[in-house]
Amino acid sequence: MSYLAPGSSSGDRKPPPVIALRNITRTYKMGDSEVHALAGVSLVIERGEFVAIMGASGSGKSTMMNIIGCLDVPSSGRYWLDGVDVRGLDETRLARVRNRKIGFVFQSFNLIPRTSALANIELPMLYAGVHAKERRARALAALDLVGLSSRAGHMPSEMSGGQQQRVAVARALVTNPALILADEPTGNLDTHASDEVMNVFESLNRAGRTVVLITHEPDIAERTKRTVRLRDGLIISDENTTRGPRRAEMGAAR
Amino acid sequence: MTILLYMTTALRGLSANKLRSALTVLGMLIGVGAVILLVAVGNGSSIAVQSKIKALGTNTITITNRGRFGRGPATTGTQTQAATITAADVKAMSDPNQAPDILSVSPVLSASVTASYQDASTTVTVTATSPTYLPAEDYTVEAGRSITSSDVASSAQVAVIGQTLLSNLYPAGANPIGTDIFMTEGKNEAQFQVVGVLASKGSTSGVDPNNIAIIPYTTAEGLLTGYTNNFKQIIVEAKNSTDVNAAEAEASDILASANQTTVANLPFFVINEQSLLSTSASTTSTFTVLLGAVAAISLLVGGIGIMNIMLVTVTERTREIGIRKAIGAPRGAILGQFLTEAVLLSLFGGLAGVAVGLIGSRFKIVGVKPVATPTSVVEAFVVAVAVGVFFGFYPANRAASLRPVDALRYE
Numbered sequence: 001m002s003y004l005a006p007g008s009s010s011g012d013r014k015p016p017p018v019i020a021l022r023n024i025t026r027t028y029k030m031g032d033s034e035v036h037a038l039a040g041v042s043l044v045i046e047r048g049e050f051v052a053i054m055g056a057s058g059s060g061k062s063t064m065m066n067i068i069g070c071l072d073v074p075s076s077g078r079y080w081l082d083g084v085d086v087r088g089l090d091e092t093r094l095a096r097v098r099n100r101k102i103g104f105v106f107q108s109f110n111l112i113p114r115t116s117a118l119a120n121i122e123l124p125m126l127y128a129g130v131h132a133k134e135r136r137a138r139a140l141a142a143l144d145l146v147g148l149s150s151r152a153g154h155m156p157s158e159m160s161g162g163q164q165q166r167v168a169v170a171r172a173l174v175t176n177p178a179l180i181l182a183d184e185p186t187g188n189l190d191t192h193a194s195d196e197v198m199n200v201f202e203s204l205n206r207a208g209r210t211v212v213l214i215t216h217e218p219d220i221a222e223r224t225k226r227t228v229r230l231r232d233g234l235i236i237s238d239e240n241t242t243r244g245p246r247r248a249e250m251g252a253a254r
Numbered sequence: 255m256t257i258l259l260y261m262t263t264a265l266r267g268l269s270a271n272k273l274r275s276a277l278t279v280l281g282m283l284i285g286v287g288a289v290i291l292l293v294a295v296g297n298g299s300s301i302a303v304q305s306k307i308k309a310l311g312t313n314t315i316t317i318t319n320r321g322r323f324g325r326g327p328a329t330t331g332t333q334t335q336a337a338t339i340t341a342a343d344v345k346a347m348s349d350p351n352q353a354p355d356i357l358s359v360s361p362v363l364s365a366s367v368t369a370s371y372q373d374a375s376t377t378v379t380v381t382a383t384s385p386t387y388l389p390a391e392d393y394t395v396e397a398g399r400s401i402t403s404s405d406v407a408s409s410a411q412v413a414v415i416g417q418t419l420l421s422n423l424y425p426a427g428a429n430p431i432g433t434d435i436f437m438t439e440g441k442n443e444a445q446f447q448v449v450g451v452l453a454s455k456g457s458t459s460g461v462d463p464n465n466i467a468i469i470p471y472t473t474a475e476g477l478l479t480g481y482t483n484n485f486k487q488i489i490v491e492a493k494n495s496t497d498v499n500a501a502e503a504e505a506s507d508i509l510a511s512a513n514q515t516t517v518a519n520l521p522f523f524v525i526n527e528q529s530l531l532s533t534s535a536s537t538t539s540t541f542t543v544l545l546g547a548v549a550a551i552s553l554l555v556g557g558i559g560i561m562n563i564m565l566v567t568v569t570e571r572t573r574e575i576g577i578r579k580a581i582g583a584p585r586g587a588i589l590g591q592f593l594t595e596a597v598l599l600s601l602f603g604g605l606a607g608v609a610v611g612l613i614g615s616r617f618k619i620v621g622v623k624p625v626a627t628p629t630s631v632v633e634a635f636v637v638a639v640a641v642g643v644f645f646g647f648y649p650a651n652r653a654a655s656l657r658p659v660d661a662l663r664y665e
Contacts, residue, residue: 069580071658071659071662092584096582098580098581099581099582104581106577110662112577112578114266126259127581127582127583
């Protein structure tokens with residue numbers, strides 16, 4: 001049953017894993033030579049996990065992020081996203097999959113310029129065909145979740161980097177996706193703003209969301225529950241991250 | 255996404271670079287405005303020419319005898335065919351039984367004479383004719399009266415004079431009615447009482463139609479040497495403009511049978527004002543089409559301007575396109591967004607162009623009063639919007655075809 005992702009046996013009722021990669025390769029042609037950005041990666045991420053994918057630049061982590069995010073397709077291997085085999089999906093279907101199943105957070109925030117925070121958050125629902133009234137309500141709720149209710153009408157240029165990134169997180173979660181995929185979300189932020197954004201991710205994960213971060217900062221990776229390390233297009237380690245004291249404190253404080 | 259959302263998104267995109275958008279709109283404005291204005295100028299000059307021709311009398315047929323005098327069948331050999339137009343022919347043509355489509359027939363004898371009043375004298379065309387000549391030739395009497403049938407019957411020595419003759423003979427402001435003028439041709443001299451003054455009338459030829467004195471044709475006998483009961487010219491007026499060709503046929507038939515020949519062999523020039531009008535109409539419409547075509551080129555240039563600016567916009571906003579695609583914008587949504595921007599540019603340009611074209615056509619341009627036609631306005635506007643769609647499609651399609659990975663990486 002190729003439709004079902006590995007790890008989901010037909011017997012139990014467990015939901016399919018959010019991400020199931022099997023022998024993924026991605027080869028780019030650079031002139032005459034071929035570059036193997038990913039050289040055969042297999043990875044399963046279950047619902048509710050909080051994962052950091054780490055690696056130096058050139059390790060293949062950006063390619064991995066593009067493939068997980070359905071922005072790029074693998075050269076070979078198979079990928080099930082939330083139980084859906086994305087192989088062979090055409091452009092329109094891939095766009096729909098991105099819209100329904102993935103919430104993106106980018107390093108450079110990537111809000112639409114000259115468009116208010118609220119309108120930015122409404123955008124994915126616009127493409128999903130959600131009615132105006134519901135859009136507005138859900139966007140306001142998402143903005144509240146990231147603690148920026150008072151900034152609804154602000155333009156991206158009127159907000160700090162940390163605030164913009166929190167708006168981006170709100171935009172990512174507003175469609176209630178299976179996966180929140182963040183590419184170096186704190187790369188352009190100072191320590192304080194990074195901390196705020198990571199707090200948002202942590203609370204989202206506590207609420208049951210699957211969050212995957214791509215990062216090269218160890219202290220960011222430390223705040224997740226699982227760290228996958230890439231080098232030269234291959235996974236070199238995959239470990240449960242030790243819970244830091246800070247995490248325990250926060251847990252207790254709740 | 256609904257149309258309204260496309261519109262607001264597109265407006266936001268356009269307002270991001272107001273000067274650039276305004277200049278692109280200006281390009282379309284000039285194109286649309288030029289089409290409307292130039293077609294209006296062509297149309298206006300056409301109307302002006304036609305009204306001048308109509309001033310000559312549109313329902314009239316002018317029959318001029320170019321043959322030698324003398325009645326008889328067409329002669330053989332190299333001799334010119336001879337035929338005449340007599341008073342009997344005029345009477346036959348005036349008979350509604352024989353010529354049902356003819357309203358009136360005016361025999362015309364014209365000669366250049368010297369007219370004098372007190373110390374002033376001038377050369378004038380004297381036209382000896384019947385009262386029906388005036389309406390047939392669109393002459394109107396401004397003061398006094400016209401010549402009448404009783405003037406014709408009694409060979410009255412009366413004259414109706416044109417504005418040029420009036421100003422040549424009389425001091426400014428003088429009332430000529432009731433005064434006597436003398437007309438001299440060779441040895442003949444006659445005295446005429448001025449009974450009326452004609453209103454000024456337009457002309458298409460170089461001849462001044464206002465340098466005229468109109469007298470009853472019966473009076474010409476003693477004055478003009480050419481008077482031998484053979485009219486050099488007659489003016490036939492049809493009952494209405496649709497009957498002109500029928501009236502021409504009836505008049506020709508009467509003349510042909512009177513001269514015992516066929517219509518084809520009649521040595522007469524027949525000038526039908528209706529055919530003159532249709533010839534001029536086709537000439538001026540060619541002229542209008544030419545003007546419109548030249549203006550349409552600027553519309554095309556405006557369209558290229560839209561395409562150019564949209565290509566720049568798509569390149570500048572590659573990253574935005576990447577973001578939109580990443581969060582799930584389907585191809586059609588991106589295509590629609592940028593196509594809407596292009597169409598809005600052409601729509602604004604079209605509306606402004608219509609306004610400018612209509613305002614501009616209220617002024618006289620190179621002596622022509624432009625007349626804007628609703629067709630040209632609607633066509634120019636529709637073509638402008640179509641140009642926006644056509645030239646906007648390529649850039650919009652380019653935006654929609656971008657791969658999200660490449661678009662997001664674009665700096």
